[in-house]
Amino acid sequence: MASADITFWNGNKSHIRRQYEKALITLCLQHAKVRNVAFRVDETDYPQPEDEGNIFALGYDALVTVDGNQKFAGKSLIKIQTPLCKDLLSHRLLIINRKKSDVFTSVTTSAELRLLTAGIPATWADADILRSNSCHVYEHGELHDILNALGNGQCDYVPLGANEINAIFNEFKCAERGLVLDPHHVIHYPLPLVFYVNPARADVAHWLTVGLNSAMQSGAFDKLFNEHFPGTFAKLNIKQRRLHRFSNPYLKSVKFD
Template sequence: MVINEKKIHFWNGNKSPTRRNYEKQLLSLCVQEAGITDADIIVDECDYPAAEDEGNIFSKGCDLLVSVAGNQKFSGKPTTIIEIPVCRGVLGHRLLVIPQKQAERFANINSVRQLQQMTIGIPATWADADLFRHNDFNVSEKGSLDDLFMRLLNQEFDYIALGANEIESIFAQFSGEKAGLLLEPTILIYYPLPLVFYIHSDRQDLVSIIESGLTTAIANGKHESLFEEHHPNLINRLALRTRTTFRLTNPYLPDPLKNFCPTL
């Protein structure tokens, strides 16, 4: 593998536009805070609908990416993980999209068993599918994020669960309210799901750069400022502290992050 140390190939696909924008700017911030001024960051936002293709992204010229810690698609791949959460754990705070006509049904849910007896819709290749199945949920894993809302309207499943950091923009992007869908206001499904950097094992130079830059940005407050820029007043606006919360387990976290608990 021929390495040009000034070039950084960042794969940023298979995720919502909200996450793409935040993670792209976060990478630039990390490089900047590490004192690197001449890096050429090449961003690849190609989506890979097959899990096998996504899992092989590091053999296609990718130097680094951001994904959930413990993503099984990258298990056994030539990577180094920087085990510092980059988005305060908000992705693991899942809020629901439901049909408006089902609002009363969901407002009366008071046990996780009621949600398990329904069916959740998840796009193909998303790491959440394995996690929900591990927690005994009925999962309909199929298609892409682009067709997820139409599948819900077609009654292929009962609800969608998206991260608090992206659900509003995705809902607006797909005109959820006009289509007869609702951002459910009372329920929160939580599981530890920190986002972290994965770096190709041949790019150990990037490990020190990203770890140093991220640590510095967290210490000097620039990471928090970037988070707030992309997720303004998120915790209060979506009432993350006061919803009825159903906690799930995540068996896929690496050991250093098994006790990860975000502070909201």
């Protein structure tokens, strides 16, 4: 790979996030006026956390991940601090088993919610965040595994970002599994998506910073965001839901644009 080429790793995430993040980095490079550079997207999934944490050693130049991702703890990298999904991913809505709908209707406090068990795919950041907030967590397998576990009663709910929950619900045929989207609750903990860049690619970090700032100032970022996540807060009635505000132990205060 020539040094001027860019390889963007876009694995280990939902299809809707892959689409948005691929379009976003393309937009940033366009606004940075990057030309004559080969840009490649690799969507290989790496289920082992150590493989994801060593992604730059595997030859990748940039990725999008949650800020504070512990798989990268202690790793050398360049972080671009600007949140890329506003506050949508921080709002976690719940997929539940239809048979337990009455349980969630009766829950009124965060203390009561903590007594129920969250199902989280292995290596997702949510597991440690929820455990740090005294929640019960069943951590296992990949997303399809944890949805099967929800259907089998091994956990009580699966929290997913407002930006992707409907797409995941449909993609994994949750209704056919006897699952429903809980209409009552939303869990919030700071979970901004940011660019991580290979520490050897300061040029890529510069291009992404310049391009992202330009796209935000021109309105192109908001246009792209709204094309991928149109009216999500209103469609999901997020403001009308019972809010459970939890902390993210890996982040201090986070400002969302």
